[in-house]
Amino acid sequence: MPKTGFLITNLGTPASPAIKDVRRYLKEFLLDGYVLDVPKPLRHLIVNGLILPFRPKKSAAAYASIWTERGSPLLLHSEALKEALEPLVDAPLAMGMRYGNPSLASAVDELAAQGVTHIVCIPLYPQYADSTVTTSIDVINAHLPNGVSVEYVTAFYDDQDYIAALAQSVTNSLPNGFDHLLMSYHGLPERHMKKADPTGNHCLQSANCCDKESSAHATCYRHQVFATSAALARALALTPEQYTVSFQSRLGGGWLQPYTDKLLEQLPTQGIKSLAVICPAFVADNLETLEEINIRGRDTFMAAGGESLHLIPCLNSDNAWTHALAKLLTRRDNTSQTVSASAETSA
Numbered sequence: 001m002p003k004t005g006f007l008i009t010n011l012g013t014p015a016s017p018a019i020k021d022v023r024r025y026l027k028e029f030l031l032d033g034y035v036l037d038v039p040k041p042l043r044h045l046i047v048n049g050l051i052l053p054f055r056p057k058k059s060a061a062a063y064a065s066i067w068t069e070r071g072s073p074l075l076l077h078s079e080a081l082k083e084a085l086e087p088l089v090d091a092p093l094a095m096g097m098r099y100g101n102p103s104l105a106s107a108v109d110e111l112a113a114q115g116v117t118h119i120v121c122i123p124l125y126p127q128y129a130d131s132t133v134t135t136s137i138d139v140i141n142a143h144l145p146n147g148v149s150v151e152y153v154t155a156f157y158d159d160q161d162y163i164a165a166l167a168q169s170v171t172n173s174l175p176n177g178f179d180h181l182l183m184s185y186h187g188l189p190e191r192h193m194k195k196a197d198p199t200g201n202h203c204l205q206s207a208n209c210c211d212k213e214s215s216a217h218a219t220c221y222r223h224q225v226f227a228t229s230a231a232l233a234r235a236l237a238l239t240p241e242q243y244t245v246s247f248q249s250r251l252g253g254g255w256l257q258p259y260t261d262k263l264l265e266q267l268p269t270q271g272i273k274s275l276a277v278i279c280p281a282f283v284a285d286n287l288e289t290l291e292e293i294n295i296r297g298r299d300t301f302m303a304a305g306g307e308s309l310h311l312i313p314c315l316n317s318d319n320a321w322t323h324a325l326a327k328l329l330t331r332r333d334n335t336s337q338t339v340s341a342s343a344e345t346s347a
Helices: 019-030 040-051 055-066 073-089 104-113 130-143 160-173 190-195 215-219 221-235 260-270 287-303 319-330
Strands: 004-012 093-099 118-123 149-153 181-186 243-248 274-278 308-311 338-342
Touching: 004 073, 004 104, 004 130, 004 319, 019 040, 019 055, 019 093, 055 287, 073 093, 073 319, 093 104, 093 130, 104 130, 118 130, 118 319, 130 149, 130 190, 160 221, 160 274, 160 319, 181 221, 181 260, 190 221, 215 221, 221 243, 243 260, 243 287, 260 287, 274 287, 287 308
Parallel strands: 004 093, 004 118, 118 149, 181 243, 181 274, 274 308
Antiparallel strands: 149 338
16 A cells, blocks of 8 residues: 655745845746746846846845744744644655755655655645746656655645635634735736646636636636635625735736736725735745735835735634645545656656
C-alpha cells in the first residue's frame, strides 16, 4: 500500500529585508518564465538590466515595514498553518515555498525521507494561475524521487468550506458590519488569461466571457476571482452595491481591471468614507496585504477623503480555514480539482 503524505506550498519570501536578500528573491521570482512570460534572453535583459539595479532597494524598504521580530509574516503564518494542520491529517506533512526557503525540493525530500510514496499537494492559491500553480507543479514534478507519485488540488475558489471560512473572517473582524467591502485580488496580465485558455477563443473575447459556460473556466483566474467574490457576497448577504472587486499589484499596462489603487482614490468621491478590504487571493498575510493595502493603500484612501480603512486579515491559521484545508487534502470525491503525476513521467 502506498504511504500518503501531504504538501502545502506558497509563493515565498526573502530571507530578510536586507537589500541583498531581497535582490536574490526578486531574481529567482522574476526569472521564472511563468511570471515574466517573455523569451528567455529578453527576460534576463529586463530583470538583470532594468529591474534588479533599482527595485531591490525600494522593495527592501517595503519588506522592512512589515517584518516582525520573528521574521517574515508570510513564513510565520505558513508555519503556524502547518502546525495547526498536522493533527487534522494524521500523516506526514511538509510545507515549501516556490521561491526562497524552505524550498519545494526540500519539502519533497522531507516527505520521501519519511517513506511517503504518494503526495497530495495543495498550492495555497484559491484561484488558478500559471504564475502560481503551474510553476509550482513543474518544480515539484521535476524533483520527485523514483517511485513517488503526486496529485494536486489545483484550485479551491468555490469550495464551500473555504467560502464559509472567508465569510466568518469578515464577521469576526467586523462584528458591527461595514459600509462597503472591497475584495482586492492580486492582478495578472490579461495575456495570461488568454494563454491559459485551452479553447483558444473564450477568455477575454467578450465583455461577459466569465459568465458563459466554458471549459476555459477551469484554468481562468479571472472567472474564478468573480466566482469567489459572488460566493462570498452570497454568504454575507451583500447586494451588488455593497461590494466591489478589484486587482492590485500590477506591473505595467494590460493587467486585469479595475485597479485597486485607482479605486482607493475614487471611492471617497462616491460617498464611501469607511471601507473594509479583504484579499481573497491570499490565504496568508504578506507584503501585498500588510504593506500595499494596509499602509500605502490606507494612505491613498485617506488622502482622497476617506475616513477609515479596515484590512480584514487573511485566513492565516484560522481554525475554520485549517479544517477546510484538511478536508481538501484528505477527500477524494472531487477529481475535477486534481491532476496526478509520477516521477517516471514528470521528471
